[in-house]
Amino acid sequence: LPAFSADRDSVRERALSLLRHGEVKRAIQFVHTELGKNPKKVPLRMLLGQIVDFDGKPEAAIRIWKEGVSGQAADFPLLMSIAERRRMQSEEGPTVEHKRGSVTYNPSKDEAAEKAFKERNAKRALDHYGKARALRPKAPEIIAHMGQLQHATGQFKDAIMTWSEGAAAFPKEDEFQLGWAKALGALKRPSEAAEHYQATLALNSRRTEAHEALADYYETQSMP
Numbered sequence: 001l002p003a004f005s006a007d008r009d010s011v012r013e014r015a016l017s018l019l020r021h022g023e024v025k026r027a028i029q030f031v032h033t034e035l036g037k038n039p040k041k042v043p044l045r046m047l048l049g050q051i052v053d054f055d056g057k058p059e060a061a062i063r064i065w066k067e068g069v070s071g072q073a074a075d076f077p078l079l080m081s082i083a084e085r086r087r088m089q090s091e092e093g094p095t096v097e098h099k100r101g102s103v104t105y106n107p108s109k110d111e112a113a114e115k116a117f118k119e120r121n122a123k124r125a126l127d128h129y130g131k132a133r134a135l136r137p138k139a140p141e142i143i144a145h146m147g148q149l150q151h152a153t154g155q156f157k158d159a160i161m162t163w164s165e166g167a168a169a170f171p172k173e174d175e176f177q178l179g180w181a182k183a184l185g186a187l188k189r190p191s192e193a194a195e196h197y198q199a200t201l202a203l204n205s206r207r208t209e210a211h212e213a214l215a216d217y218y219e220t221q222s223m224p
Contacts, residue, residue, distance in 0.1 A: 042074050056099030079132040086125035090118045122153050147179045159183040174203035
């Protein structure tokens, strides 16, 4: 759980104390009561959602965070929390459950449903990252996650735009060049992709993925 400023420490410490003693339900009830006194207090809403998520109820946590979104700059941590949780769901799928520090892996019974779940939550995550980015346009982690999610959902042209914006804003970060290259490759533009793989390696010569992609490209160009 994140750090809070001094005026919220008493609530936070009380909640953490309950959690340390395994009193998860009481911690939820306590923070819920405190939030009820001031529903606009974003840090308390963040804390309540995090504890509920810790208790294995991600959808309930997301609802708590969503209820606090008001179209103001203070929405940023709420939007990021929603986006991060949705991104986790898009990567893990419905067969992975987190509860009270433990992780349960359930066998997949319907691959089509699992794929649809991942795609649906990738789009949801992308939507909330977009809203968060409107508040902080230059946050590198948002740009990177948006590029990855656009790629994962087949929005390759949008991904290229996102990666190019990231590369312009953070020219020393190889991640943006690598994402740009992969999106170009997905669009069957191998020579352009190769240029960005080379740019990736100019920034970080240890990016194995870029080395492998360039080797494959050279082989297709009869350049053994």
